[in-house]
Amino acid sequence: MMLKVVKYGDPVLQQEGKLITEFDGKLAALVENMFETMYEEKGCGLAAPQVGESIKLFVMDCSGSNRDPKRRYALINPRIIETKETQVGEEGCLSFPDIYFEVERPRIVTVSAQDIHGKEFTMQVEDLEARCVLHETDHLYGKLFLDYISALKRDLVKRKIKKRIKLGEWD
Numbered sequence: 317m318m319l320k321v322v323k324y325g326d327p328v329l330q331q332e333g334k335l336i337t338e339f340d341g342k343l344a345a346l347v348e349n350m351f352e353t354m355y356e357e358k359g360c361g362l363a364a365p366q367v368g369e370s371i372k373l374f375v376m377d378c379s380g381s382n383r384d385p386k387r388r389y390a391l392i393n394p395r396i397i398e399t400k401e402t403q404v405g406e407e408g409c410l411s412f413p414d415i416y417f418e419v420e421r422p423r424i425v426t427v428s429a430q431d432i433h434g435k436e437f438t439m440q441v442e443d444l445e446a447r448c449v450l451h452e453t454d455h456l457y458g459k460l461f462l463d464y465i466s467a468l469k470r471d472l473v474k475r476k477i478k479k480r481i482k483l484g485e486w487d
């Protein structure tokens with residue numbers, strides 16, 4: 317089932333999500349629906365607050381259009397354990413349609429999380445996957461990629477969004 321992706325301006329995007337303690341069928345169904353929504357919207361990551369659920373969960377698949385099932389992850393209650401090196405690259409967000417800008421992030425990330433059964437796992441990811449893990453983990457704490465650019469650039473982006481809200485292009 318497709319879920320509605322909320323856009324910047326919705327308060328759910330700027331609050332910390334709750335820790336997940338129930339690893340039940342409801343959670344598994346939400347994860348499936350989030351994957352479906354992410355693929356449909358052509359994103360490589362989607363966090364629960366982006367579908368209006370204020371909880372610590374995100375899904376990701378950075379393998380591109382030839383979807384590699386081994387690169388398909390659901391991370392529940394993720395914690396960033398270690399970061400190394402830096403990378404600069406263009407970033408987008410499904411809650412900011414058609415808005416992209418360069419963000420500096422660590423290039424190598426070690427993250428621990430739980431899977432949909434509550435089992436703990438740790439993985440190390442690099443490059444695009446590292447960028448994705450950091451961007452999506454930020455969402456679970458109410459932090460947005462907009463927070464990484466200069467105040468001047470941020471004002472420009474916010475003005476652009478205001479215009480699109482007026483035109484009814486931001487829903």
Ligand SMILES: [Zn+2]
Pocket residue numbers: 408409410411451455
């Ligand atoms: Zn995002």
